[in-house]
Amino acid sequence: FNLRTRPTNLPPSPPSLPIIGHLHYIKIPLHRTLHKLSAKYGPLISLRFGSRLVVVVSSLPAVEECFTKNDIVLANRPRLLFGKHIGYNHTTMVGSPYGDHWRNLRRIGAIEIFSASRLNKFAGTRKDEVERLLKKLSRNSMHGYSKVEMQSSISELTFNISMRMAAGKRYFGDEVRDVEEARQSRELIKQIVSMGGVSNPGDFIPMMNWVPNGYKRKVSRLGKRMDRFLQGLIDEHRSNKEEERNTMIDHLLSLQETEPEYYGDEIIKGIVLVLLLAGTDTSAVTIEWALAHLLNNPEVLKKAREELDNQIGEKQLAEELDVSKLPYLQGIIYETLRLNPAAPMLVPHLTSNNCTISEYEIPRDTIVLVNAWAIHRDPSQWEEPTLFKPERHQNLESSDHHQIPKMIPFGVGRRACPGSSMAQRVVGLTLATLIQCYEWERIGEEKVDMTEGRGVTMPKVVPLEAMCKARPIVHNIFN
Numbered sequence: 001f002n003l004r005t006r007p008t009n010l011p012p013s014p015p016s017l018p019i020i021g022h023l024h025y026i027k028i029p030l031h032r033t034l035h036k037l038s039a040k041y042g043p044l045i046s047l048r049f050g051s052r053l054v055v056v057v058s059s060l061p062a063v064e065e066c067f068t069k070n071d072i073v074l075a076n077r078p079r080l081l082f083g084k085h086i087g088y089n090h091t092t093m094v095g096s097p098y099g100d101h102w103r104n105l106r107r108i109g110a111i112e113i114f115s116a117s118r119l120n121k122f123a124g125t126r127k128d129e130v131e132r133l134l135k136k137l138s139r140n141s142m143h144g145y146s147k148v149e150m151q152s153s154i155s156e157l158t159f160n161i162s163m164r165m166a167a168g169k170r171y172f173g174d175e176v177r178d179v180e181e182a183r184q185s186r187e188l189i190k191q192i193v194s195m196g197g198v199s200n201p202g203d204f205i206p207m208m209n210w211v212p213n214g215y216k217r218k219v220s221r222l223g224k225r226m227d228r229f230l231q232g233l234i235d236e237h238r239s240n241k242e243e244e245r246n247t248m249i250d251h252l253l254s255l256q257e258t259e260p261e262y263y264g265d266e267i268i269k270g271i272v273l274v275l276l277l278a279g280t281d282t283s284a285v286t287i288e289w290a291l292a293h294l295l296n297n298p299e300v301l302k303k304a305r306e307e308l309d310n311q312i313g314e315k316q317l318a319e320e321l322d323v324s325k326l327p328y329l330q331g332i333i334y335e336t337l338r339l340n341p342a343a344p345m346l347v348p349h350l351t352s353n354n355c356t357i358s359e360y361e362i363p364r365d366t367i368v369l370v371n372a373w374a375i376h377r378d379p380s381q382w383e384e385p386t387l388f389k390p391e392r393h394q395n396l397e398s399s400d401h402h403q404i405p406k407m408i409p410f411g412v413g414r415r416a417c418p419g420s421s422m423a424q425r426v427v428g429l430t431l432a433t434l435i436q437c438y439e440w441e442r443i444g445e446e447k448v449d450m451t452e453g454r455g456v457t458m459p460k461v462v463p464l465e466a467m468c469k470a471r472p473i474v475h476n477i478f479n
């Protein structure tokens with residue numbers, strides 16, 4: 001970090017140590033640690049993670065400046081070792097630098113993956129997976145309350161949905177075609193997810209990458225294994241054309257035949273990778289947190305159930321598109337994303353040029369972290385910010401910051417999440433049917449523990465357990 005080129009007007013900064021800079025402040029969960037620092041030093045702070053300059057943004061007006069006038073400058077991503085080894089040398093949609101390649105991926109994504117018509121093609125798959133979960137819950141709860149562990153059931157649901165959309169395979173539950181393949185792939189992806197985030201000191205202190213270290217070896221080995229797994233899926237589909245299948249891999253392979261320059265194997269592998277890594281845990285933790293809030297707020301659960309009974313009735317299951325008729329349920333989802341955003345610090349951005357934010361000078365190549373978690377709990381924006389109140393989204397007044405919404409769980413600007421509508425379909429359908437089909441209660445008198453654990457998607461530290469009892473609709477539909 002060259003002091004001579006350091007701008008004089010950087011955002012305020014806490015005292016730092018030689019070489020490591022502010023890395024010693026970094027404790028898990030990161031969003032809470034950085035929130036504490038921002039409370040002391042201001043809504044824009046500058047830190048040094050080893051040799052890297054990092055700016056943390058923790059107020060809505062500053063976020064507005066970032067993603068309106070500075071949106072292009074901030075549309076880059078830092079090159080972390082994870083993206084090199086797992087993310088095909090920074091060429092996937094999440095990790096790619098801003099430029100033609102990224103624009104091309106977003107274009108492909110908007111048309112071929114995330115458009116309403118492509119998502120509709122898989123509505124049956126998502127419905128089938130949700131119904132399997134509902135049936136599984138009914139095993140012991142048809143005639144009385146039984147205890148269920150929801151964390152693993154929900155993450156299996158979202159993983160099966162992504163795998164079936166991508167490759168037509170289930171890796172959890174019944175009808176797993178190759179049990180050993182499923183076991184190995186689940187284990188591989190679990191290990192990869194645990195390596196994400198800003199957990200590698202070598203990303204910030206380059207000399208740590210010069211010596212052999214555990215992270216580098218592990219991430220490189222996992223990257224190779226993941227590539228073999230993804231290539232295996234593609235080859236299987238390529239050699240099995242006659243089998244009638246409607247999966248993303250088949251669709252992308254058919255586009256490869258007509259436009260091979262855009263749809264190389266590596267692009268297809270990158271798309272499947274992103275679907276599995278960015279699209280499963282995020283939705284799963286959102287559903288789990290939402291259910292936890294409902295258990296702690298039975299009056300909210302009651303209102304949601306009344307809304308479902310009035311709008312959908314007790315004879316048919318809610319469908320994905322019904323969620324638009326359920327404003328209170330939508331309020332529950334927004335409120336969960338406000339208090340427990342699955343990407344609490346968004347995804348790190350990188351400045352590709354010098355810029356100014358709140359009159360501070362931000363040099364080129366600065367990593368910018370946005371603390372969405374802190375912004376969603378800012379008392380100047382939200383009344384009683386820590387309370388779970390879905391009503392607040394019913395007549396949400398427009399914020400003073402007209403160019404961006406008051407809540408940013410999916411980010412804003414060019415790099416905002418392209419999978420938000422898929423996420424909203426999965427989360428909406430799952431929650432609607434869980435509420436429609438079951439009575440839910442806490443295991444005991446004590447409130448559900450809402451502490452956050454380790455991991456980039458802000459999981460619950462204690463896996464959610466609950467008591468559930470089938471409502472009459474379950475007898476009508478599944479008997």
Ligand code: HEM
Pocket residue numbers: 093094095106274275278279280282283286341342343346347348408409410411412414415416417418419420422423
């Ligand atoms: C509740 C669920 C989800 C949440 C809260 C969420 C949140 C986010 C956030 C905050 C970002 C970064 C925005 C930024 O850089 O400022 C992001 C990026 C991204 N998300 Fe999501 N996401 C969710 C679900 C999904 C799903 C289901 C998919 C795909 C199937 C997906 C795919 C992506 C991709 C590809 C990017 C990178 C975009 C880019 O860099 O251009 N996400 N998401």
